[in-house]
Amino acid sequence: GVKANVNRGYNDMTEDGFESCTKPGPWKKLLFSLSFFHAVIQERRKFGPLGWNIRYEFNNSDIECSMMTLKMFLEEQETIPWAALEYVVGQINYGGRVTDDNDRRCLMSILRQYVTPAVLDDSYKFTKSGTYYAPPEGPLESYREYLRSLPASEAPEVFGLHLNANISFQQQESRKLLETVLSIQPRIGSTGGGKSNDELVLEMAAALEEEVPALFDIETEAAMGLFDRTESGQLNSLSVVLGQEIDRFNKLTRVLQSSLSELQKAIKGQVVMTFELEGMFTSMLNNHVPEMWANVAYPSLKPLASWVNDYHERILFMRTWLQDGLPKCFWLPGFFFPQGFMTGCLQMHARKYSTPIDTLSFGFQVTEFEELGQVEHGPEDGIFVHGLHVDSARWDRVNGVLEESEPGHMYAPLPIIHFKPQEGAAEEGPGEYACPLYKTSVRAGILSTTGQSTNFVLHVNLPIKEGTDSDFWVLQGV
Known part of the structure; x- marks a missing residue:
């Protein structure tokens, strides 16, 4: 201490x-x-x-x-x-x-x-x-x-x-303990009337394989005009981002399809149980995401059951965008590479107003919209973003400022935020906190060529309550 x-x-x-x-x-x-x-x-x-x-x-x-x-x-x-x-x-x-x-x-x-x-x-x-x-x-x-x-x-x-930080610390310690206990637990098949481990995983793999969605096909599924080029021969920047995301999701879906099929064959003894398949078997038994999936997937800390639901939600979001055209509001956590999406938004604005992209940054306005249904149409400039949560703080909807967490509440949802491109650097103004936006709550990532962590997306400037300064929120770990 x-x-x-x-x-x-x-x-x-x-x-x-x-x-x-x-x-x-x-x-x-x-x-x-x-x-x-x-x-x-x-x-x-x-x-x-x-x-x-x-x-x-x-x-x-x-x-x-x-x-x-x-x-x-x-x-x-x-x-x-x-x-x-x-x-x-x-x-x-x-x-x-x-x-x-x-x-x-x-x-x-x-x-x-x-x-x-x-x-x-x-x-x-x-x-x-x-x-x-x-x-x-x-x-x-x-x-x-x-x-x-x-x-x-x-x-x-x-x-x-x-004070909630103590809960985070205790949860972290408990998780470590449970993971250690789980890792040394003997892998003994069922001796009573219950199902054996092989039967459990076989059933799970068959159910998951049945639910794996079809691959995206831009040629047959794309909405009219979504991938049309402009007179200058350029594709819409966000359509390029969508195409790249679809490629990544298709790659993940192929890995899911092949690995689930191979695992079932290996359990039945039709093919050799490789080291990778054995790791996948153990992971599914412990409700963990198999390593071979995580290697080609987006960063996620969810257990297997929640991860699968999240995967289907992401696929649905991308498929809706592909089939119905540009969404009114974007689900930022649903992207593989949100940093690329952010750049695409700035590029679209730069082309619209013939402005150099390197002079643009995002301004932020927290709207009063809580639900997607409240958004009738997208903004004139920029994008609406939903699905963000604030860690170690909450949003005061009455005063429109960042407020301290309620006891026992670690995360709080944010309303829909308008990301609006503007000229000049997005600097932290008085009465604002430049809140870092991360893909996962681990926050740490690999240092990329830009000098930023791969987990870090950008800083979102949020108004803060009176009597506090930026340092206060930095120390809170918000």
Whole structure:
């Protein structure tokens, strides 16, 4: 915990090192602040994606470098260079380990709580409860005494997180335990009157194979004019996106058809049970998505039963678009590659108004529409998007702002949002929070060639309630 982490640093500290600065007041205050900051960013990792997208190995060399930097700045400068201190500690000493842009933003938001002129004031508290603060200037033993008085385990407020973060942590631990138990469970066939594992999987595979939809056929199914070219010979950008999505879904459907057929034959002994098919057998028994499906599918954390339902919903959305033409409202989570769809929308706007695409970005307006049936027609410019959920917050429909979560509610649905292309960068304005949009709640992804995580789509600027700033929502992990 945070208490043990800071305690360890102060127990290892010598009296000479603690009293070695010519400006003891600011030195002792900021030394404690840095130690507390170091503990918070390390312990924040236990909350998984709510804490950090990627689990970074911050260690003692980071805090030692930061202490040396602090001492150097205090000794060499008459006034404390706050901006330089924040930059060197945040962007270099600690930020050098951070590969995700949203994690770096989180790191700097945490640091701003601890490297600030307000820390030098004895009345400044690190948390709302007032339990955690930098003690007044005194001998080393007084700091150790204060640390001994702190609670053994800290509440989520120490990290700037909502109380619900504890539920997330406990769910994460429970899931790990259950997965471990499941992985060591012996695979023994039924000895009573029940069905054997082979019979269960055989029935499941037959039922799933029966439900696998037909492949998309653009030649015969496409709505009139959907894939027509313009006078300049260009296809509609969104039709190109649809064509690419259909190719990906057809590839997944083929894998489902062939693997389900092969598995049934293997169980009956008609073909060899390969390593891949055995893995698929075990996955279906445990209600997990088989690895050979996940390799060609979209990112998803759902168990097998929910995954299959979701797959059919995605197929239905794409088939409706193919057969009926452009939807009034788009189901963004239904795409394999939402980033490509976003680019397609900007490209369509750029062609319509003869604007360079690299000058465009999205503006956002949360509408009052809750259901698809309320949308009579699509917007003049941009697109309507539905199916988004906000993690660790909720949408206040009365005031039209981002609000803190209700106790026990981890996710909350958002109304339909209008994504409207605009000229200039989509920067976070006052009273707004640039909320990162991810494909799955894992948040971490592979670093792509764009320098962004493959799981990250874009930032959606949302209005926030009065009395809060962007840092507040960053720390909440929204």
